[in-house]
Amino acid sequence: xxxxxxxxxxxxxxxxxxxxxxxxxxxxxxxxxxxxxxxxxxxxxxxxxxxxxxxxxxxxxxxxxxxxxxxxxxxxxxxxxxxxxxxxxxxxxxxxxxxxxxxxxxxxxxxxxxxxxxxxxxxxxxxxxxxxxxxxxxxxxxxxxxxxxxxxxxxxxxxxxxxxxxxxxxxxxxxxxxxxxxxxxxxxxxxxxxxxxxxxxxxxxxxxxxxxxxxxxxxxxxxxxxxxxxxxxxxxxxxxxxxxxxxxxxxxxxxxxxxxxxxxxxxxxxxxxxxxxxxxxxxxxxxxxxxxxxxxxxxxxxxxxxxxxxxxxxxxxxxxxxxxxxxxxxxxxxxxxxxxxxxxxxxxxxxxxxxxxxxxxxxxxxxxxxxxxxxxxxxxxxxxxxxxxxxxxxxxxxxxxxxxxxxxxxxxxxxxxxxxxxxxxxxxxxxxxxxxxxxxxxxxxxxxxxxxxxxxxxxxxxxxxxxxxxxxxxxxxxxxxxxxxxxxxxxxxxxxxxxxxxxxxxxxxxxxxxxxxxxxxxxxxxxxxxxxxxxxxxxxxxxxxxxxxxxxxxxxxx
Amino acid sequence: xxxxxxxxxxxxxxxxxxxxxxxxxxxxxxxxxxxxxxxxxxxxxxxxxxxxxxxxxxxxxxxxxxxxxxxxxxxxxxxxxxxxxxxxxxxxxxxxxxxxxxxxxxxxxxxxxxxxxxxxxxxxxxxxxxxxxxxxxxxxxxxxxxxxxxxxxxxxxxxxxxxxxxx
Numbered sequence: 158x159x160x161x162x163x164x165x166x167x168x169x170x171x172x173x174x175x176x177x178x179x180x181x182x183x184x185x186x187x188x189x190x191x192x193x194x195x196x197x198x199x200x201x202x203x204x205x206x207x208x209x210x211x212x213x214x215x216x217x218x219x220x221x222x223x224x225x226x227x228x229x230x231x232x233x234x235x236x237x238x239x240x241x242x243x244x245x246x247x248x249x250x251x252x253x254x255x256x257x258x259x260x261x262x263x264x265x266x267x268x269x270x271x272x273x274x275x276x277x278x279x280x281x282x283x284x285x286x287x288x289x290x291x292x293x294x295x296x297x298x299x300x301x302x303x304x305x306x307x308x309x310x311x312x313x314x315x316x317x318x319x320x321x322x323x324x325x326x327x328x329x330x331x332x333x334x335x336x337x338x339x340x341x342x343x344x345x346x347x348x349x350x351x352x353x354x355x356x357x358x359x360x361x362x363x364x365x366x367x368x369x370x371x372x373x374x375x376x377x378x379x380x381x382x383x384x385x386x387x388x389x390x391x392x393x394x395x396x397x398x399x400x401x402x403x404x405x406x407x408x409x410x411x412x413x414x415x416x417x418x419x420x421x422x423x424x425x426x427x428x429x430x431x432x433x434x435x436x437x438x439x440x441x442x443x444x445x446x447x448x449x450x451x452x453x454x455x456x457x458x459x460x461x462x463x464x465x466x467x468x469x470x471x472x473x474x475x476x477x478x479x480x481x482x483x484x485x486x487x488x489x490x491x492x493x494x495x496x497x498x499x500x501x502x503x504x505x506x507x508x509x510x511x512x513x514x515x516x517x518x519x520x521x522x523x524x525x526x527x528x529x530x531x532x533x534x535x536x537x538x539x540x541x542x543x544x545x546x547x548x549x550x551x552x553x554x555x556x557x558x559x560x561x562x563x564x565x566x567x568x569x570x571x572x573x574x575x576x577x578x579x580x581x582x583x584x585x586x587x588x589x590x591x592x593x594x595x596x597x598x599x600x601x602x603x604x605x606x607x608x609x610x611x612x613x614x615x616x617x618x619x620x621x622x623x624x625x626x627x628x629x630x631x632x633x634x635x636x637x638x639x640x641x642x643x644x645x646x647x648x649x650x651x652x653x654x655x656x657x658x659x660x661x662x663x664x665x666x667x668x669x670x671x672x673x674x675x676x677x678x679x680x681x682x683x684x685x686x687x688x689x690x691x692x693x694x695x696x697x698x699x700x701x702x703x704x705x706x707x708x709x710x711x712x713x714x715x
Numbered sequence: 716x717x718x719x720x721x722x723x724x725x726x727x728x729x730x731x732x733x734x735x736x737x738x739x740x741x742x743x744x745x746x747x748x749x750x751x752x753x754x755x756x757x758x759x760x761x762x763x764x765x766x767x768x769x770x771x772x773x774x775x776x777x778x779x780x781x782x783x784x785x786x787x788x789x790x791x792x793x794x795x796x797x798x799x800x801x802x803x804x805x806x807x808x809x810x811x812x813x814x815x816x817x818x819x820x821x822x823x824x825x826x827x828x829x830x831x832x833x834x835x836x837x838x839x840x841x842x843x844x845x846x847x848x849x850x851x852x853x854x855x856x857x858x859x860x861x862x863x864x865x866x867x868x869x870x871x872x873x874x875x876x877x878x879x880x881x882x
């Protein structure tokens with residue numbers, strides 16, 4: 158005889174889970190009691206939101222399913238932002254929530270909330286388990302749904318009596334999941350792939366536009382190989398960074414609102430856009446009808462609903478990025494030279510490089526560049542959201558997939574620090590840095606407790622400008638410098654870190670940046686760096702909201 | 716922009732209807748009419764949805780519906796040869812005397828049944844397509860429609876064709 162709680166823990170282990178992030182409470186007591194003697198590692202966070210982000214960071218860094226656990230009501234509700242973050246960026250996490258006993262469901266019982274109802278629009282699927290007998294099967298299905306097809310979060314809501322009830326149960330050895338309403342397409346349609354190749358042969362100015370789908374399907378090698386074989390330049394979205402090494406001659410860096418000028422110019426002049434694992438997000442396209450308006454469009458995505466959602470597509474290919482890229486490469490028979498196009502791009506790259514003033518002032522871009530040099534593209538870099546995120550995307554040289562972890566779609570401030578904790582458990586061999594702003598860091602600053610408790614060696618580099626910098630930038634540019642509620646008072650982050658037993662250092666001079674970063678890297682445990690950076694530095698270049706992406710403002714390049 | 720009739724086969728599980736309707740509201744699609752019931756497969760239900768949109772919008776609706784794990788099949792049967800029915804129950808003021816006879820005459824023309832007769836009202840039951848029910852309601856209005864209850868539209872393909880799951 159086994160309790161539901163035991164079936165749950167066994168089920169998680171059968172799915173290969175080793176670490177979960179959670180926070181206990183009343184209705185999950187039976188589950189926590191089962192964890193007490195389990196070999197499953199549980200990391201006690203300081204706020205449930207952090208548990209969801211940590212599971213998400215774990216999933217992005219490892220390519221496996223991340224798991225978080227919270228109690229009913231407030232615990233479950235605190236997961237919501239984390240689940241929505243994972244949903245928007247297609248990250249596979251399984252969220253487990255306790256629920257009041259089935260006899261009380263719907264009665265407004267203590268700490269009851271309809272979490273399956275609340276998370277309906279932000280999960281790939283969710284379950285309210287009403288019978289212990291269903292539990293084993295639900296766990297199997299949840300993991301399957303979360304990691305296959307277009308990955309996403311799945312929530313399992315477990316009423317207390319479902320966890321306590323004892324039943325005869327053997328976890329099935331190799332139960333096939335067969336869902337008649339869920340059959341993802343992995344292989345692309347061969348005729349469509351041939352049509353795409355034909356278009357590449359006809360094109361003069363082709364461009365690969367790749368995103369998070371290439372990272373999540375582990376298709377980086379296939380992408381680089383196709384790009385090199387055909388000599389087609391590549392631009393990545395924020396989520397696609399790392400798919401191709403930053404210093405690869407065919408890499409144009411990021412496109413879109415804070416993309417490079419050369420990437421945006423290339424999109425605008427391209428005659429064939431090969432979009433892979435992307436969704437034509439508004440932060441990428443700017444004004445939609447001018448985006449790639451001279452180009453025919455090939456769109457590869459595993460989710461048919463993304464194809465044609467925002468932009469009309471000439472050749473839709475539903476399939477897994479990796480499988481399609483592989484087949485494309487195999488079916489290409491001829492090569493074509495795009496030399497004129499590549500030389501035009503080289504000219505743009507020379508004329509409009511990414512640049513900022515190197516005047517000895519402690520600028521945030523300088524901090525990122527120094528870190529990039531020190532780590533030489535190794536390590537895992539997690540960011541918060543806002544200016545810190547954009548500067549990291551622009552100035553850190555990423556060389557590998559799954560080493561850049563950021564909240565792209567939802568843009569969740571406070572994501573980075575807990576996600577960095579999760580990334581550490583996925584890749585304990587790697588140095589993990591959270592690049593933060595003073596605003597974002599204070600959104601989940603309580604996780605200093607977790608990091609200290611378990612001595613999680615996460616390094617935090619706070620680009621402290623005492624502003625909510627990105628909002629301030631918009632106020633400067635579009636609201637006549639009326640800094641309405643964006644200025645933050647100074648905080649001594651080193652003192653706060655010390656209070657948690659964590660080492661830290663404040664840096665006020667640009668010449669101290671490198672030694673400080675070095676000290677952080679050489680510290681075994683967690684470390685907090687408080688960089689007092691230039692306060693009103695802006696992220697440039699920039700496409701104003703609603704403008705075409707080649708109408709960029711700012712930048713020190715002209 | 717025109718009305719599309721979608722026939723949606725779903726798992727007969729709790730919460731499926733809210734998954735489907737929730738999707739319509741959060742993606743900004745409008746539902747004109749909705750009818751749900753069991754179907755020939757014991758563990759499935761069939762939802763008939765009428766929604767208005769241009770071709771791109773309807774394509775997006777169908778793709779988004781297909782993404783729901785509990786949705787087994789979505790078919791747009793707007794262009795197919797099909798039979799459609801709605802059912803309406805109409806309570807009409809019918810004072811004893813001449814109007815009652817007239818109402819009964821109208822009912823017989825529309826093949827509606829009188830299913831309840833009260834001292835001052837009658838209740839008509841009518842099935843048919845949307846236009847027929849609209850027409851009857853309009854005619855009855857002069858006598859005073861006290862209450863009107865109408866189902867969503869259901870539809871079925873003519874001939875041997877069916878809307879079934881692939882499996």
